[in-house]
Structures are given as C-alpha cells and as structure tokens.
Amino acid sequence: MPRRGLGARPDGIWPSLRRSPREWNxxxxxxxxxxxxWAGKGANRVTWTKLGFASGDPASCNTWTAASVKVS
Structure with a gap:
C-alpha cells in the first residue's frame, strides 16, 4: 500500500501494485x-518514464524546460 500523502505519485504506485521487475521491463x-x-522517440519516452518512477516527483519530468533533443 502506498505511503499516505503520495496520491498518484509514481513512487507510491508501482510498489503498491506488487509488480515484478519483469513487468517493469x-x-x-x-x-x-x-x-x-505519446509523442517523441521511444528511447526518450523510456528515459522520462524511468525518471518519473525513480524520483517520484512529477516536477522531475518537466519537458517544457528540457533540451529539445531529450523530448523529441
């Protein structure tokens, strides 16, 4: 169960789903x-997905301030 107060933050969701590393992959x-x-290159989508789940902070995925090469 996610820790209280995390809402929909990714670091609260994935562990609560009891998903395996295989399912993550x-x-x-x-x-x-x-x-x-979603738009953009597959490798970039994977990078942003990993970043969001690792940090648990939606602000870490601010594509508006990222270099264009990282969001295309």
Whole structure:
C-alpha cells in the first residue's frame, strides 16, 4: 500500500501494485514501442518514464524546460 500523502505519485504506485521487475521491463517495452499514444522517440519516452518512477516527483519530468533533443 502506498505511503499516505503520495496520491498518484509514481513512487507510491508501482510498489503498491506488487509488480515484478519483469513487468517493469514489459511496461518500458510498451512505452518504447508505441508509447500509448505519446509523442517523441521511444528511447526518450523510456528515459522520462524511468525518471518519473525513480524520483517520484512529477516536477522531475518537466519537458517544457528540457533540451529539445531529450523530448523529441
């Protein structure tokens, strides 16, 4: 169960789902291949997904301030 007060933050969600590392890799594969309708290159989508889940802070994924090469 996520710690109280985390709401929808990624670091509170993934552990609470009791998902395995294998499932994490499957998720990253889907993000890379089709991104669920997201724009940008697959490798960049994977980078942002990892960053968001690792930090647990949506502000760490501020694509508006990132270099354009990291969001294309």
């Amino acid at each position: 499957q998720l990253l594969g889907v993000v890379k291949e089709n991104g669920g309708g």
